Amino acid sequence: MSFDPGSGNIAVNDPLRDEIAAAVDAVRDTTPLAQSLTNFVTINFVANAQLAVGGTAAMHYSGEEAGALDSAGASKATYINMGTLLAEFRDEYPAAARDAVERRLPWVLDPVGAGAGKLRGDILRAFRETPPTIIRCNASEAIALAGIWGLDGADSKSRAGVEAHDEIEAAIPAAHALARFIGGVVSVSGAVDLVTDGERDFRLPGGSVWMTKITGAGCSLGGVTATYACVARPLVAALAAALHYNRAADAAERVAEGPGSFQTAFLDALWNTTADEIAQSPIYA
Numbered sequence: 001m002s003f004d005p006g007s008g009n010i011a012v013n014d015p016l017r018d019e020i021a022a023a024v025d026a027v028r029d030t031t032p033l034a035q036s037l038t039n040f041v042t043i044n045f046v047a048n049a050q051l052a053v054g055g056t057a058a059m060h061y062s063g064e065e066a067g068a069l070d071s072a073g074a075s076k077a078t079y080i081n082m083g084t085l086l087a088e089f090r091d092e093y094p095a096a097a098r099d100a101v102e103r104r105l106p107w108v109l110d111p112v113g114a115g116a117g118k119l120r121g122d123i124l125r126a127f128r129e130t131p132p133t134i135i136r137c138n139a140s141e142a143i144a145l146a147g148i149w150g151l152d153g154a155d156s157k158s159r160a161g162v163e164a165h166d167e168i169e170a171a172i173p174a175a176h177a178l179a180r181f182i183g184g185v186v187s188v189s190g191a192v193d194l195v196t197d198g199e200r201d202f203r204l205p206g207g208s209v210w211m212t213k214i215t216g217a218g219c220s221l222g223g224v225t226a227t228y229a230c231v232a233r234p235l236v237a238a239l240a241a242a243l244h245y246n247r248a249a250d251a252a253e254r255v256a257e258g259p260g261s262f263q264t265a266f267l268d269a270l271w272n273t274t275a276d277e278i279a280q281s282p283i284y285a
Ligand SMILES: Nc1ncnc2c1ncn2[C@@H]1O[C@H](COP(=O)(O)OP(=O)(O)O)[C@@H](O)[C@H]1O
Pocket: 137, 138, 162, 163, 164, 189, 190, 191, 192, 193, 206, 207, 208, 209, 210, 211, 212, 216, 217, 218, 219, 221, 242, 245, 246
């Protein structure tokens, strides 16, 4: 792992750690609903992960349904994941994003496979008008999305796809440009995760390489980030979700015998990891 020279773990009594612990407790106490429009491959794992951190899940593919859940006050955040697209999502996904923005509710984007295909590009381009509060992605997707939105940090050599080919360090200019453009937070996952608001960078080491051997680790992290966005400001939500994932992955790796038992152990660990373990994680800033 590589850190900026001079960066160090934030103090054990840094107020940010209290906010992270409070977010973990608030999700467990209030079981908030973050609605999800997410891909068919990992939809079940996204819902299970949201439940395992203490939240509530509801999945659908409709702008009208998004508005109904928002207007009823049932859903406190929206998660949109670009994994498996159908032609009708060209209208439905931007409509769901628009509804969240108009109601000033947070929404989280996972731009899965950014850079691949016209339909995906058209929908991602539409989101430029109603930007997400948090972007949760891997390094390749951050670089590709910056390109689609015409921002700094795009790199023509970066390849499209659902797996990251770029280390997070290569995605820092793109992550900064995206965070400043949306006026929110970008959470880039990898062996070391990066969370940035465009001004301050937080690097989060740990977790397990087994996360790359189950499908939906990234997608479900997006869903859980939306769960945390129901109860916390975007920076705290992104940090709490990424740290919760890293500590649960550490615990799962200790008992797993392969990808199947890792996935089961990971869900159990999401449930069992304490707020203190999450909030006292290494946070390099
Ligand atoms: N090499 C790795 N070592 C440890 N944790 C990892 C590694 N790669 C990814 N992760 C973790 O897996 C989760 C999903 O990230 P990632 O695999 O980058 O997303 P995606 O599936 O969208 O590419 C995150 O919690 C991240 O920290």
